[in-house]
Every structure is written in C-alpha cells, then in structure tokens.
Amino acid sequence: MEDLEIVCPACGEASLVAAEDLETLEVGDVLECEACGAYLEVVSLDPLEVEAVEEGLEGFFVDCPRCGHTFEVSEEEEGEAVQCPECGFNFVPDWSEVEEEDEEW
Numbered sequence: 001m002e003d004l005e006i007v008c009p010a011c012g013e014a015s016l017v018a019a020e021d022l023e024t025l026e027v028g029d030v031l032e033c034e035a036c037g038a039y040l041e042v043v044s045l046d047p048l049e050v051e052a053v054e055e056g057l058e059g060f061f062v063d064c065p066r067c068g069h070t071f072e073v074s075e076e077e078e079g080e081a082v083q084c085p086e087c088g089f090n091f092v093p094d095w096s097e098v099e100e101e102d103e104e105w
C-alpha cells in the first residue's frame with residue numbers, strides 16, 4: 001500500500017495519509033486536516049474519500065465495554081450515558097479519557 005493524498009473539502013489543501021495509517025483506517029474514522037484543523041470523516045476507503053465533519057462538534061470515540069465496538073459520540077453527550085449501536089449496551093464512558101484519545105492522526 002502506498003501513501004495517499006486526501007483533499008480537505010473545507011480548505012482544499014491536500015493532506016498525506018501514510019500507508020501505515022491507511023491499514024488501520026476504517027469508514028467512520030475522523031482525520032484532522034493539517035492545514036485548517038477541520039475534522040474529516042472517512043466515508044469511503046476505496047477510493048479514499050472524506051467529508052468535513054460539522055465544525056465545533058468534535059467527535060469522540062469510545063469502545064463499548066461489552067462488545068468492543070468503537071463508535072463516535074458527540075461532545076454534546078459529554079457526561080451522559082451513551083448506547084452502543086452494535087449491541088445496544090448503555091454505559092457512561094470515561095469522558096476524561098475519551099478526550100485524551102484524540103490522536104487518531
């Protein structure tokens with residue numbers, strides 16, 4: 001696999017996604033544009049396509065303690081219980097930890 005360029009829909013700048021990152025990349029993952037800081041959600045892997053995620057609403061990712069499914073929760077839900085879309089399990093994520101995990105890039 002080779003490095004791929006993605007073009008930020010917000011500012012038009014191309015960002016390079018390293019081949020090693022591509023291997024773990026999944027639809028729904030969020031990358032951050034190096035040029036403008038916009039959050040880009042992966043909507044397709046082949047070809048690689050991204051969509052700008054609404055500004056100001058930072059996405060957090062949590063792992064379901066029951067089934068291990070990783071899913072996105074919004075900043076608005078901070079402090080509240082969330083429901084796993086995969087198995088329906090309700091839990092309150094460790095929000096302080098969730099914020100620190102913002103190193104997808």
Ligand SMILES: [Zn+2]
Pocket residue numbers: 008009010011012013033034035036037038
């Ligand atoms: Zn950008």
Ligand SMILES: [Zn+2]
Pocket residue numbers: 064065066067068069084085086087088089
């Ligand atoms: Zn689950």
